[in-house]
Amino acid sequence: MLDLVTVGITVGINVPANDRLKVAGDVDAIDVAAARAEFDEGRWTRWNLVRVVLSVVAFAALWDLVLAGRLW
Numbered sequence: 001m002l003d004l005v006t007v008g009i010t011v012g013i014n015v016p017a018n019d020r021l022k023v024a025g026d027v028d029a030i031d032v033a034a035a036r037a038e039f040d041e042g043r044w045t046r047w048n049l050v051r052v053v054l055s056v057v058a059f060a061a062l063w064d065l066v067l068a069g070r071l072w
């Protein structure tokens with residue numbers, strides 16, 4: 001379940017933000033400060049941290065199942 005939430009965050013928040021940054025254009029031809037402000041780096045970073053935490057928790061739960069002999 002946590003993996004699905006992680007994928008949902010990736011698809012719904014992080015990838016669209018990355019795509020908006022990519023559409024801004026070549027770094028040598030754009031106003032980098034404006035593109036970065038529109039990107040909203042703080043929002044991207046917060047949600048990326050949530051993804052990392054969820055991924056670590058999901059892996060820990062899986063590893064606990066393996067060590068308990070309930071998986072493999």
